[in-house]
Amino acid sequence: MRKIGVMGGTFDPIHVGHLMLAEWAADAADLDQVWFIPTGRSYMKNDREILPGRERLRMTELAVAGNSRLKCLDLEIERGGYTYSYETMEQLKAQYPSDTFYFIEGADCLLTMENWKCPERLLASCTVLAAMRDGASREQLEEKRAELLEKFGGDIRLISFPQLDISSTGIREMLRKGASVRYMIPDSVRTYIEEKGFYRE
Ligand code: ATP
Ligand code: MG
DSSP, rough: EEEEEEEEEEEETHHHHHHHHHHHHHHHOOOOOOEEEEEEOOOOGTTSOOOOHHHHHHHHHHHHHHHHEEEEEEEHHOOOOOHHHHHHHHHHHHHHSSEEEEEEEEHHHHGGGGGGSSSSHHHSSSSSEEEOTTTOOHHHHHHHHHHHHHHHHHHEEEEOOOOOOOOOOHHHHHHHTTTTOTBBBBBHHHHHHHHTTOOOO
């Protein structure tokens, strides 16, 4: 039986925060693999243009290449339309019945999870591994964790993670201004973005 972590995200673009989070979660929960699954269209991100799914998928593939513990799946992008995490986790569980799944997320996601579609179904299909982000305090996360468990049941674990002030939003902003994002995203991804001229003014 494998233990598989799932990193969902827009990955517009993927950055070292995502990659480190996958590694830290894998160590914390003794995961065999972490699968990166770029979202199709996220209903949470309707307010801005995001790069087409195949481009975000390509950047994610480049980012995980060379790390045998990390993989990239196109299932949300292939599914098209809006994608919901609970559907993805239920699909994976049905497809790989002998594996156990872990949903990996940053604090911002844990704090809004009750507003997601069918959180009870997400929590029924996997264990959630949540990490610090954006100065959310341990107490705040503990409180939210207790609240979610009381409301929906399931298994939510807080994992330690260093506070990294890095986000795709910040990186897009820097690229727009022509600032260097070297070491914030893998070189292969940075080169691809430059070649394609993504995120420029
Ligand atoms: P955006 O700014 O466009 O929202 P993002 O950097 O938040 O991008 P997402 O693709 O939205 O990246 O996030 C995917 C997952 O990675 C989420 O669970 C998010 O909480 C987590 N994550 C992203 N950056 C960090 C970080 N610096 N520390 C911890 N978790 C992070
Ligand atoms: Mg985000």
